[in-house]
Amino acid sequence: MTKIVLVRRPAIISSLLAPVLFIGGTVISEAVTPTYDPIKQTISELAALDTSTHLFLTTLFVMTGICHLITAVYATGIGLPGRTAIFIAGLMTFAVAIFPLPTMAGSTPEHRYSAMIGFILLAIWPVLGMRRSKKYPWLIRPWGAIFGTALLGVFCFWFLGVWADLSQPNIGLVERFAADMESLWPAVVVVALWRRSRRDHRAIPVA
Secondary structure (H helix, E strand, O other), X not given: OOOOOOOOHHHHHHHHHHHXXXXXXXXXXXXXXXXXXXXXXXXXXXXXXXXXXXXXXXXXXXXXXXXXXHHHHHOXXXXXXXXXXXXXXXXXXXXXXXXXXXXXXXXXXXXXXXXHXXXXXXXXXXXXXXXXXXXXXXOOOHHHHHHHHHHHXXXXXXXXXXXXXXXXXXXXXXXXXXXXXXXXXXXXXXXXXXXXXXXXXXXXXXX
């Protein structure tokens, strides 16, 4: 019987590393910036050009983007349209790093649109990557994929709605819910693929 590769080892590593880099980087940057308010201010403000954490957090943005690219290439159990969405979202993470905020109080169209596209793609990729065969785990099959996009979509569009009005007092808190969930979900799906590959002799992870 033909063996089907659901996930390769680089995707397991990259998907687990992405939220560690992204969430860990923001937490560390907040801790060393006492004037920063994580409830009222966005993550991008920590990477603004006039901050002491600009280089540190920008580097972690780039590393997170690299992780998304690796996950998109090697998580072969995810349908190609979904993997393409993750890949482009990784490129948008690079764009966020390339076009930082000029100041903590400023913004640019390039930064804003890059972040917006990345947020939307990381919300819709589960439904784009769905598979119908029962050889795939539930999270990849239609109802699981719809659940994933619905869950991420709630956080994503909640944030985009708040982001449209920068005077909102809780914009930073809402962004964290959305961004952290979106950084974690690829890992959840990849682990599900890995577990299925361990149980099913038709699917094995390979280097």
